[in-house]
Amino acid sequence: MTLLACPACDLLHEVPDLAPGRRARCRRCDTVIVSGQRVSLDRTLAMAVAVTVLIFFALFFPFLSISELGLSNSATLIEIALVFMSGWTAPLTIAVALTIVGIPFLRAAILVYALGPIRFGYPIPDKAAQAFRLSQALRPWAMAEIFFLGSAVALVKIIDLAHVGFGAAFWAFCAATLIIAFERNTTDSAAIWSLIDDME
Template sequence: MNDLAPDTSLPLAELIVCPQCDAAYHLKVPAHGERAICQRCGKVLIAPRRNAGLRIIAVSLAVVFLITGAAVFPFLTIDAAGNKNAVSVIDAALAFVGGPMILLSLTTAALIIVVPLARMLLTIYVLVPLVLDRPPARHAVKAFRLSEALRPWSMAEIFVIGCAIALVKVADLATVGFGPAFWMFGILVVLVIAQDNFMCKWSVWNALERPRRS
């Protein structure tokens, strides 16, 4: 755990400052499975896990395949008096096509497919060289920054709950069923949460910085 550091003569490299409340601490990297938490506001500062990099890469790869599949296969099917319709995520995202609503279409497609996919690919790009003990990939810093900036805009899990609500809404109008993509999205949500859990931002920044110094 980190100790409070009233000693201001410490070199800056040995300080860690809470991004949330600006309290400064003497940097001491916790062991695997331990967590360094800001004593003032409770923010988790460092939380390294054993083999976190490998696990994150594995999960990211799985998510990339799931998103691709989930985008193409239908996730909901409807059947009312012989009229059948099956929609994929791409169909749903393009529901707003026509007039100024096209912007909404693009936004929806971005939030459900493009952003989650981009985050996973960026994560893989950044982490693979680090896990292999190679120097960081070119523009790895920019890639990781972008990935972190996109985090709140990745809304695949919200879309899954939206599916469930839409299902109930039209249940009395027609027979509605889940397609294969719905289950893919379900698994995807769990994987994304697991990935967030393994990811320790500080460790990544630290690893990205180290080779440059030497």
């Protein structure tokens, strides 16, 4: 038995040790409090690997292309960011690039570092507990989805003026954003903490 608080409403529960694949839900609000540890680890690790690969891919492939009167131009995310890196927009660009791309990528990479060895039976990395704590602390700062609001507003403005095409990186980033949202709602940090504790 472990005493755990519901992550949504803080109601305390006495939770028995769960078999893999089983989950315990809050009595009051039905939020998942804890699920079988292995299932939880596999799911979080798989999503972290996918996000790392997708964001890395999204950096180097064309994100948007704009064509008008036979002329066309395409840009990667890095090129788009670099355009705004001079003058007074530079600090804002750095903040946006960090919250939209940098922190989501860093969080996913940290999760792969901390959880990968546990999953595959290797010795746990020295700083796994600190790394997992950091990834949890960064969670509110990973705001990939905000980017789509910004893009949508900008696209509505230019879509009448020119033909806008979405590149491979755009779709990769879409997929990463969806996975991040799903990961944020399904990662069972209590189960992962207990795995890390068991390994140390």
